[in-house]
Amino acid sequence: MPADTHLSRRDFTAAALSLSSARQPAGNAPNILWITTEDIGPQLGCYGDRYAVTPNLDKLASDGLLYRHAWSNAPVCAPARTTIISGLYAPSAGAEHMRSYTSLPEGLQMFPCYLREAGYYTTNNAKEDYNLAHTGRVWDDSSNRAHWRNRAAGQPFFAVFNFQTTHESNVRRRPHTLVHDPARARIPAYHPDTPEVRHDWAQYYDNITAMDRQAGGVLKQLEDDGLLDSTIVFFYGDHGPGIARCKRFPYNSGLQVPLIVRIPEKFRHLAPKEYRPGGASEQLVSFVDLAPTILSLAGIKAPAHMQGRAFLGRYPAPEPEFLHGFRGRMDERYDMVRSVRDRRYVYLRNFMTHLPAGQHVSYMFETPTTQVWKRLFDEGKLTPAQRHFWEPKPPEELYDLQSDPDEVNNLAASPAHRATLERMRRAQRDHALRIRDAGYLPEAEIHARSQGSTPYQMSRDESRYPLRKIMEAAEAASLGKTDPKSFSDADSAVRHWAVMGALMRGAEGLKKDHARLVKALDDPSPSVRVAAAEALGRYGNEQDAALARQTLLELADVRKHGGYAAIAAWNAIDYLGPKAAPMKAALAALPAEDPNLPERARGYVARLIKTVLPYL
Numbered sequence: 001m002p003a004d005t006h007l008s009r010r011d012f013t014a015a016a017l018s019l020s021s022a023r024q025p026a027g028n029a030p031n032i033l034w035i036t037t038e039d040i041g042p043q044l045g046c047y048g049d050r051y052a053v054t055p056n057l058d059k060l061a062s063d064g065l066l067y068r069h070a071w072s073n074a075p076v077c078a079p080a081r082t083t084i085i086s087g088l089y090a091p092s093a094g095a096e097h098m099r100s101y102t103s104l105p106e107g108l109q110m111f112p113c114y115l116r117e118a119g120y121y122t123t124n125n126a127k128e129d130y131n132l133a134h135t136g137r138v139w140d141d142s143s144n145r146a147h148w149r150n151r152a153a154g155q156p157f158f159a160v161f162n163f164q165t166t167h168e169s170n171v172r173r174r175p176h177t178l179v180h181d182p183a184r185a186r187i188p189a190y191h192p193d194t195p196e197v198r199h200d201w202a203q204y205y206d207n208i209t210a211m212d213r214q215a216g217g218v219l220k221q222l223e224d225d226g227l228l229d230s231t232i233v234f235f236y237g238d239h240g241p242g243i244a245r246c247k248r249f250p251y252n253s254g255l256q257v258p259l260i261v262r263i264p265e266k267f268r269h270l271a272p273k274e275y276r277p278g279g280a281s282e283q284l285v286s287f288v289d290l291a292p293t294i295l296s297l298a299g300i301k302a303p304a305h306m307q308g309r310a311f312l313g314r315y316p317a318p319e320p321e322f323l324h325g326f327r328g329r330m331d332e333r334y335d336m337v338r339s340v341r342d343r344r345y346v347y348l349r350n351f352m353t354h355l356p357a358g359q360h361v362s363y364m365f366e367t368p369t370t371q372v373w374k375r376l377f378d379e380g381k382l383t384p385a386q387r388h389f390w391e392p393k394p395p396e397e398l399y400d401l402q403s404d405p406d407e408v409n410n411l412a413a414s415p416a417h418r419a420t421l422e423r424m425r426r427a428q429r430d431h432a433l434r435i436r437d438a439g440y441l442p443e444a445e446i447h448a449r450s451q452g453s454t455p456y457q458m459s460r461d462e463s464r465y466p467l468r469k470i471m472e473a474a475e476a477a478s479l480g481k482t483d484p485k486s487f488s489d490a491d492s493a494v495r496h497w498a499v500m501g502a503l504m505r506g507a508e509g510l511k512k513d514h515a516r517l518v519k520a521l522d523d524p525s526p527s528v529r530v531a532a533a534e535a536l537g538r539y540g541n542e543q544d545a546a547l548a549r550q551t552l553l554e555l556a557d558v559r560k561h562g563g564y565a566a567i568a569a570w571n572a573i574d575y576l577g578p579k580a581a582p583m584k585a586a587l588a589a590l591p592a593e594d595p596n597l598p599e600r601a602r603g604y605v606a607r608l609i610k611t612v613l614p615y616l
Contacts, residue, residue, distance in 0.1 A: 029120075029156040029298055030267045031148065031231040035218055037163040037211050038077065039171075039242030042068075042258040044208070051184060053209045056216030057260065060235060062278045064262030065271070069343060071286040071323040072239040075247055075254035076330060078600075080239050080287055082131040085110045085138075087291030087306035089324065092435040094446040094455020095131035096328035101598035102132060102447075105454050109135040111291035114300055115158050116140065121151035124160045149225070158294065161218050165211040168242025171204050172367045180205040188253070189385050189406040190245050192376050196368040200243055232270070232297060233262040244370045245389050249357055250325035250339040251407050252346045252399070259285065261312065270297055270313050282343065285311050286323045307435055322427045328439055332604040332611075333359040334571055336439060336474075337393075338432065340424045346407065347424035348397040351478045354504045358389045360574075362607045395478045396421065432471060436460050440470045441493050442527035444564035470494055477501030487516040492525035499528055503535040510539040518544075521551050526565040530555055534572035537579055545579045552576075553583050556590055558605060563594030570608035577615075584616040 044054045046061035047068075074080040078099050079090040086104065090096045093104060104110075112122040113136055123146035124139045141150060148157040164170070182198035185205070191197050215235060222228055240246035240254040247254060263271045274281050289309055292302035296313025309317035325339035336351040358377075364370050376382050377390040385408035398414075398421050399407040411417040431437075438446055438459040449465065450458040459465050473494045476482050482501030486494050499520050502509035510517065520532035529551055537548030555561055555569035573580045573587070580587075592606040 028266075029118075030270070031156050031227060032158045032294060032297060033148070033218070033222060033231050033233045034158075034160040035163075035215050035233065035235045036160065036238060037165065037215075037235075038167040038238050039240070039247055040166045040204075040208060040211075040237040040258065041240045041246065041253065041256055043205065043241070044258050046260070047258060051180065051186065051205060053180075053205070054212040056212045056219065057235060057258075060215075060219065060233065060262055061260045064233070064260050064277060065275050066280045067259040067261070067285055068280055068282055069284050069323070069341075070236065070257050070259035071255045071284075071325060071341065072237075072257050073255065073287045073323075073325055075239045075250050075325065075327060077238055078129045078131050079326070079328070081127075081129050083287045084290050085112075085128075085130050086132060087111055087288065087302065087308055088456075089288055089307055089326070089435050089437070090131060091326050091328070091437040091439040092307065092456065092459065093132065094438040094450065094459065096326055096439050097131070097443050098328070098330050099598065099600040100131050100329070100443065101600070102450070103454050104132055104135055105457050108303075108305055108456070110138045111295060111306075112138050112158065114295055114303075115298055118298060118300055119156065120298065121148065121155045121157040122159075123147060123150070123157065125162065127162045127164070148227075156298075158298075163211050163214050165214060166204070166207045166237070166242070168247055168363075168367065170207050171200050171242050173203075176203050176206070178202045178206060179209065188245075189408045190389060191243075191369065192373055192382060192386050194372050194376075196372040200367060200369045204241055204243065229264045229266055231264065232267060233260075235260040243367065244358065244364055244373065248327070248330045248361065248364065250327045250337050250348065252341060252401055252405075253407060255323075255325045255339070255341075263312075267297075272312060272316065283311060283319050284321075284323050284341075284343065292317075322424070322431070324428075324431050326437075326439065329443060329567070330359075331361050331363055332567060332571075332607045333361050334443070334568060335359065338428050338437075338439075340427050340431070341401075342424070344400060344402055345420055345424060346399050346401060347421070347428065349425070349428050350393040350395055350397070351474050352500070352504070353393050353395055353478050354506070356390050356392055360611055362611060396425065398424065429471070433467060436465070436467060437471075438465070440467065440474050440497075441465070442496055442525075442564075442568065444527050444562060444568070445493060445496075445525065447564065466491060470497065473497035474500075477504060480505050482513075484513070484516070487513070487520065492523070492528055495520065495523060496525065496528045496531060499531040499535065503531055503538075507539045510535055510544075514540070514544075518547065521547060526555055526561045527568060530565065530568045530572050533569075534575060537572070537576040545576070548576065549580065549583045552580075553586055556587065558591055558594035563597035563601065563605060566594065566605050567608065570605060570612060574608065574612045580612075581616045584613060587616070588613055 043049050045052045046058040072080045073083045082090040082095045124142040125146040126144040148159040180202040182202040185201040187193045236259045237257040292310040295302045296310035296315040323341050327337040338349045340347045396412040398411040436459040470493045474497045477497040477500045486498035502513040517532045533548040533551040536544040552569050558566040593602045
């Protein structure tokens with residue numbers, strides 16, 4: 001078990017005090033500039049993409065080092081940025097779900113705080129979007145006016161400029177006159193080749209070209225200020241492209257990002273051994289590594305609680321064998337996926353196999369590609385590779401990125417790849433235990449079990465969170481191997497996974513566990529009751545459906561059990577389909593917002609109501 005598993009408040013304070021002596025950057029500390037953009041993969045000229053037009057970033061790469069295997073850990077912005085700012089995998093802080101909100105324990109800080117304490121001027125222009133509360137003053141300035149030019153004379157800076165030009169919303173913006181020829185766009189094997197899809201991909205590349213000009217403008221300002229020789233420059237994207245099966249999905253297509261680092265000659269001693277201008281690194285790096293890396297460049301040893309490793313600077317650590325990704329709730333839709341990659345393979349562990357990857361996330365369905373892709377699925381006009389996104393998920397997926405870069409040939413059942421599958425499966429399990437992944441709990445229970453504390457502390461308290469037992473129940477459920485005794489386990493999360501296992505087995509699960517599911521409708525945990533009601537409502541007779549409707553109507557009311565339980569209940573109602581019709585009027589009378597939810601998450605119940613009610 002990791003050293004930080006049972007840290008007390010006193011331990012956190014002691015760790016913070018011991019670290020303070022190391023928070024003095026070496027003389028002549030480097031300035032650090034981050035140029036980031038949203039929703040792009042490595043579709044840049046410097047990565048060998050001949051369709052891309054990116055002269056400024058190509059020039060940056062020719063002067064710096066390009067990373068071929070960089071992952072964002074999360075395939076959507078808020079949990080990805082949470083991982084960056086904290087130096088923690090978001091699931092270890094109970095913060096994996098999109099636009100959730102929680103806190104870190106006293107004594108743990110967002111990494112710019114350590115830079116500020118060391119004398120750096122820290123600026124962010126301008127997006128934050130964290131799932132964590134600020135830990136004191138994080139930025140000297142976080143606004144659209146933030147700039148290194150506002151620092152004190154001679155003060156080293158850490159400055160972030162974030163561009164939204166490439167965001168998903170700009171892929172679907174119309175009208176748009178295409179610059180890139182859609183006939184030349186490469187269409188991934190998982191997408192249908194239609195005019196709508198080609199337009200979206202061409203517009204995506206247009207946006208990258210526009211963003212490249214913005215990046216060039218910031219680099220020009222750095223040159224005009226005479227700071228090129230004293231500033232280490234990073235460029236990266238925050239996760240994969242803003243097109244379905246990329247953004248929101250923890251395949252390599254959703255997690256791989258471009259990462260370019262330029263280190264001037266003056267600070268070449270802080271570079272890795274493989275650094276050379278115009279070079280490429282095969283190192284495995286991910287967002288959880290960025291915080292310790294920036295601290296290391298500033299001459300600060302990262303605090304022990306950080307879960308990544310520095311790949312640059314004074315305190316580099318050995319390269320990991322694997323990178324790790326995760327998917328939780330995406331806006332109004334729940335899911336749980338964990339992924340692992342090495343230099344060749346990517347592995348996905350799906351814990352909710354009854355759900356398709358392509359659940360109806362309202363925001364995602366605004367994009368033409370998503371709409372036409374789903375329509376063609378409904379019409380039966382897709383290839384097997386294209387249908388996979390809309391069908392229930394297998395428990396495990398394994399892809400060879402060398403021979404199958406689009407990740408459409410699942411090797412999980414291949415005898416020739418058995419050893420690889422088992423190695424990566426073991427890596428996923430070991431990682432979950434090491435970071436104390438809180439995502440094995442339903443979101444409502446993460447917050448219920450953390451009352452008076454934080455999810456980070458709760459997940460390290462075995463009495464509140466017996467992770468190994470819960471994880472084994474989740475694995476068994478998704479494989480159709482639930483132990484009947486799990487339905488009566490003392491821990492509600494184990495009971496939840498037992499019921500989920502019956503739900504995932506469909507009619508067969510209902511037949512085998514009918515009595516247990518009926519009993520679960522009276523479980524103290526709202527999360528258990530939601531899952532039991534969905535199983536009975538979808539696969540049972542009319543009497544079962546009536547019991548399910550009664551249970552879900554109560555749980556869908558945000559006033560009774562809170563917003564997270566209501567989001568889960570509305571999802572279950574949606575999957576009941578016509579069987580939920582008798583309660584349409586009663587559902588329409590329910591409130592659409594829980595004022596106790598974080599402000600950014602309050603609209604999710606309303607989105608579900610808008611999606612579900614018209615079809616009942």
